[in-house]
Structures are given as C-alpha cells and as structure tokens.
Amino acid sequence: MKNKATGKSYAKIIWFGEHSVVYGKPAIAIPIYSVDVTATIQKITDGHQIHCRYFDGPIDELEENLLGVKTLISHLINLFGAQNVAFDLDIQSKLPAERGMGSSAATAIAIVRAFFAFFEVNLTRDQLLKLANIEEKITHGNPSGLDSATASSNMPIWFIKNEINEQIDFNLPTSSLVIADSGIKGKTSEAVSLVHNNIVDEPENAEPLIDHLGSIAETARDALATADDELLGELMNQSQHDLSRLGVSNRTLDTFCRVANDNHALGAKLTGSGLGGCVIALAKNQADAQQISTALRKAGATQTWIQSFKNYQFSTGEA
Numbered sequence: 001m002k003n004k005a006t007g008k009s010y011a012k013i014i015w016f017g018e019h020s021v022v023y024g025k026p027a028i029a030i031p032i033y034s035v036d037v038t039a040t041i042q043k044i045t046d047g048h049q050i051h052c053r054y055f056d057g058p059i060d061e062l063e064e065n066l067l068g069v070k071t072l073i074s075h076l077i078n079l080f081g082a083q084n085v086a087f088d089l090d091i092q093s094k095l096p097a098e099r100g101m102g103s104s105a106a107t108a109i110a111i112v113r114a115f116f117a118f119f120e121v122n123l124t125r126d127q128l129l130k131l132a133n134i135e136e137k138i139t140h141g142n143p144s145g146l147d148s149a150t151a152s153s154n155m156p157i158w159f160i161k162n163e164i165n166e167q168i169d170f171n172l173p174t175s176s177l178v179i180a181d182s183g184i185k186g187k188t189s190e191a192v193s194l195v196h197n198n199i200v201d202e203p204e205n206a207e208p209l210i211d212h213l214g215s216i217a218e219t220a221r222d223a224l225a226t227a228d229d230e231l232l233g234e235l236m237n238q239s240q241h242d243l244s245r246l247g248v249s250n251r252t253l254d255t256f257c258r259v260a261n262d263n264h265a266l267g268a269k270l271t272g273s274g275l276g277g278c279v280i281a282l283a284k285n286q287a288d289a290q291q292i293s294t295a296l297r298k299a300g301a302t303q304t305w306i307q308s309f310k311n312y313q314f315s316t317g318e319a
C-alpha cells in the first residue's frame with residue numbers, strides 16, 4: 001500500500017447519439033481533457049475521511065450523486081479488505097454536476113483509479129467500467145454505460161450499449177467544439193424517463209426520432225473519417241431538432257443553439273441528457289470559436305470551454 005495515490009478522469013461530451021444510445025443505437029462521445037476530476041487518497045493516523053470539494057457548490061446539494069459515490073467507496077473498502085485502514089480521500093472536480101458532462105461517472109472513475117493505485121493493484125478497463133457502474137446505477141437508474149466509457153477513455157469513442165466501445169481517431173485540425181453551460185441542472189434519470197414515456201405513449205412519433213438519431217451517428221462517423229466539418233455541423237442541427245421533438249431541450253438550450261448558429265457555428269445541439277446542462281457548437285476555426293463563445297456568454301452561458309481538435313491525440317496510459 002502506498003502513502004498517497006491519485007486517480008484522474010475527464011468530462012465527457014456526447015457529440016451524437018444521446019438518448020438513442022439507451023435503445024441500442026450508436027453514439028459518438030469525446031473526453032474533454034481540460035475539465036477533469038482528481039481523486040487523491042492519503043494515509044492518515046486514524047478514521048476514514050472523505051473530502052469532496054465540487055466545483056459546483058455545497059456538498060448537501062449533491063446528496064443524490066453522493067449516495068452513489070458513498071456506495072462505491074464502501075464497495076472498494078470491502079474489496080480491498082481496508083475496513084481498518086485510515087485514509088483521507090480528497091475529490092477535486094472541475095465538472096459542474098447535472099449539466100450533461102458526466103460528472104458522476106468521472107468522479108466514480110477517478111475514485112476507482114485512486115483506490116487501485118493506493119493498494120498497488122493492476123486495474124483492467126473492464127474492471128474499471130464494472131466498478132464505476134455501481135455508482136452510475138444508483139445515480140442514473142439504468143445507464144447505457146456511455147458516460148463511464150468516455151470518462152475513462154483517452155480518445156473519442158464509438159459506442160453501442162453492451163456491444164461496442166471502440167476508440168476512434170479523426171483529423172479536424174482547425175475545428176473546435178465550443179461547450180456552453182446554461183447553468184440549469186438537468187437530471188439524467190428524469191430526461192431518460194421522459195423519453196421512455198414518449199416512446200410508450202406516442203411510439204409513432206418517438207420511435208422514428210430514435211431511429212433517426214441513430215442513423216445521424218452512423219453518418220457522423222463517416223463525416224469524421226472524411227473530415228467533413230460542414231456535414232458534421234448539419235448533423236448536429238438535425239440532432240438538436242430530433243432531441244427537441246423528444247422533449248429534452250428547453251427554451252434556453254434552443255436559444256443557445258440559435259445564437260451559436262448566428263455566430264458562424266457549423267451546427268449546434270444540446271449534449272447529454274438535456275432538460276438543462278450544456279450546448280455544444282462546432283466552429284470551423286479558432287476565431288469563430290472565440291466569437292461563438294463570447295456570444296453564448298452574452299446570451300447567458302454561465303461558463304464556456306473551447307476544445308480544439310488541433311493535436312487532440314492524448315494518452316494517459318491508464319486503464
């Protein structure tokens with residue numbers, strides 16, 4: 001056992017396929033390396049301690065998230081037979097919670113990595129995802145697994161629930177994604193139930209939208225392979241239209257998409273579960289990305305990030 005160990009993970013952005021991924025359709029998601037979570041475990045003289053300073057606010061507002069985190073930590077303590085080990089667990093997160101950026105999955109991944117590093121045990125990717133799922137099931141009910149798969153990846157991924165979790169490469173050296181946080185919380189479990197209810201109540205409307213979102217993801221994969229940024233933008237606009245018809249957008253997210261498109265975005269859409277959270281916009285170059293980011297802040301975004309695809313390759317070498 002070490003005296004101190006850390007585990008890291010990243011925010012995720014679903015580029016294509018949120019919600020439809022729950023119904024077995026493909027999705028494309030990317031880790032955002034600048035928005036990370038670090039969990040640090042340190043030996044202390046006695047007692048267990050968990051420090052958790054979220055970027056987003058006081059711990060008591062995050063009780064539901066924390067139930068999953070607490071269960072995961074108890075599971076890990078049992079797994080390592082560490083009931084009598086005194087440690088301090090400090091979780092530092094740059095991710096706002098409940099904004100579609102995968103805060104809970106990223107926290108779980110960082111904690112699992114920190115525990116395995118602390119107890120000096122090798123961790124496979126499969127084990128990592130299974131353990132993170134203990135937390136995700138409590139927080140989200142029946143997650144597709146896309147959030148943990150992306151938060152633990154060092155590359156963009158192509159994902160089909162229970163089938164494919166494959167890293168993908170693309171070359172869009174001048175383009176960037178602008179991410180804008182509406183500051184509005186959106187609960188994944190509520191958004192997923194809303195879509196489920198729409199499918200049960202109005203299958204004739206909802207099922208074609210799910211199918212279309214899946215085929216958009218397929219086309220987007222080809223567009224990434226051929227670096228067709230104009231088509232990617234168009235597909236983002238189409239996704240937003242479908243997600244809005246499924247009921248998971250809102251007036252603020254619609255406005256952000258319009259503002260981004262009025263400011264030279266190639267396309268824009270909500271990302272993650274919706275009902276709040278973030279919008280992403282594709283910019284052709286750095287100058288456009290800055291303009292879109294400034295316009296979105298003026299339109300009320302509480303924060304924005306620009307993820308450039310120049311030198312996007314990244315490897316942590318971790319499971």
Ligand code: MEV
Nearest residue numbers: 018019143144146272273
């Ligand atoms: C949440 O980040 C993404 C959803 O597709 C739910 C899931 O994949 O479990 C809405």
